[in-house]
Amino acid sequence: MMKWNRKDLLGIQELSREEILFILDTAESFKEISRREIKKVPTLRGKTVITLFYEPSTRTRTSFEIAAKRLSADTINISANTSSYVKGETLKDTAKNLESMRPDAIVIRHSMPGAPHMLSKIVDASVINGGDGTHEHPTQALLDLYTIREKKGTIDGLKVVIIGDISHSRVARSNIFSLTKFNTEIVCSGPPTMIPPHLEDLGVRVEYDINRAIKDADVIMMLRIQKERGGISYIPSIKEYSTIYGLKKEHVEKAKKDVIIMHPGPMNRGIEITDEVADGPYSVILDQVENGVAVRMAILFLLIGGET
């Protein structure tokens, strides 16, 4: 069996295909715990996990907290509005202070790319990137991959279409980094203002026309329009975006019959996705959320569950 020897999970970029599959396999063994009556195992008893969130999040933080708790770790949540960040403390000082309290893992979400990397250089604790600006969101990509494999039985050979604001999406980046390690066809679609130049260099195809992009797709990943990132200035209006790129039933009909539709959440219903599609038979959006817990349990286990 493969041995895990990374201290941190900072991004998908640096992971090998084998490491990714190892995480997914580990997650598989954890998924069942969440369906038990007593949803708790002692694996991480005595370990401390801090979630340090400089950006608002419901899903990711809750998911990490539940994952840690089901493994019996103690969890502490720190969010920007309650922390001394607002009082002007630097990330470095916050990191040093947290380190003094001897946590085993710190999950960080930050609006700026590279913040987890900086943290990892300061602390001995394992650092997990819970999303850093427009850079990476590795646990999202892993749970997406887990869901794809679960639904399709394989990752290789699939056509995956990613639709939306590719430029500003850490979810898109991490998913591109993970999917390109497999034998997949990846097509990115969105307004040209939201597709970075030379995106093809990452091993994907760019297709501005959503109908052409979706043709024969096995997987459709919708991205959230990030209003808080000033996404609006890249498009004339949300209404126009929704008209052109909002995922509707007629689009889905162009994909393969057994297509699955994914969304990292939170959804802007009626903007990037219609109710009909979000709640329709192809949607696996809630499976993604469920799998997120298993994948995060696996990551916590691999990073801090070993011999101490």
Added chain:
Amino acid sequence: MKILIRNGRIIDPQHYIDEKLDILIHGNRIEKIDKHIRPKGNDIQVIDASHHIIAPGLIDIHAHLREPGFEYKETIKTGTMAAVKGGYTSIVCMANTDPVNDNKSITEHIIKQAKAEGLCRVFPCGAISKGLKGEELAEIGEMFSAGIIAISDDGKSVKNADLLKKALEYALLFNIPLISHCEDENLAQGYVHEGHASLFSGLDTIPSIAEEVVVKRDITIAQYVGAPIHLTHISTAGSVEAIAMAKKKYKKITCDTCPHYFTLTDEATLTFDTNTKVNPPLRSKHDLESIKEGLKNNTIDIIATDHAPHDLTSKDVEFNLASWGISGIETAFSLSLRLVHEGVLTLNELLKKFTVNPAKLLKLPYGHLAPEGIADLIVFNPDIEWVVNKDAFLSKGKNTPFHGWKLKGKNLLTIVNGRIVYRDPAI
């Protein structure tokens, strides 16, 4: 007291000298350059420069000395200590201090401080606009009387094209160059070059056109006015191409680049090391090659440092929040010698870009070696290997992406106005 430097290979691009000669310095002037000088008297300090090269002192047309206002980043004293270690005998300090050097009292203050504490010649560059705000002209005439030798709003572009036109026109009165920082504010909203590396880092980007549109605009305006223009820290292939084209039709264009633009690419930013955050940003391999080509074919006239020292806290933060710039004055010449070792430039060609060309731009009587001339010179060895150690910097700014790099070529001795101001133990 005289200084005799013996057996060195003297390279002086201005006078086409490249041979083994002795050089005798008396007071602040060069008394003699000849073979086997044997002066009489015993008050003579003899320095053996066998295996070394003697060259005119280097001139940096673009440094930030941070004084007044940011003395915790650098002072005129520490900045000039660093400069002479790097081989510089004359440097130009930019106007973005606090208060801004946009009036004669600040200019006078800088000159006074430099006289009192500076180890090399310091020439202040005055602001183009009051407070670098790009709204109204600074008192260029009064600053000129006080001693500025150029004007620049460096750190920012002059956004208002009409104001730039007026500044170019007005500067004609004093016959001083306008040094233009070319950057379109609206296009330059990010932190790194828009290219291959940014696809991976996700950092917000500054496309190369942010520089190029302003390069072209500024050339157009200067040509219309008939004024000279100097474009500083050129970083892109498109800029080099545009400048090469424009120079064919209009002779009053000059430009410079900095060592980091022909040494590093945007790939260096992938580690999120804030010491690689510099404005303009580190560009692509293609841009780097074009910069080298531009240096080779003389489209790029000058190598400047854009020495931008910072305190630790300004850099020890998230990439987006970190201050811009590299503390570069102690590594610039050694990094540039790589161009010689790689065969891009000859030593003579390289030295031109550090001496004759900047002296010509600023109309300084330095940058060359001649009997009766001012004794501003250096002794360096192009082959000595050394390892960059930021903690050994004399600059207060330890912000370098070159820490730990092994470089070949080192300045060993710096003489300003006939006085030894820096001497390496190796000589």
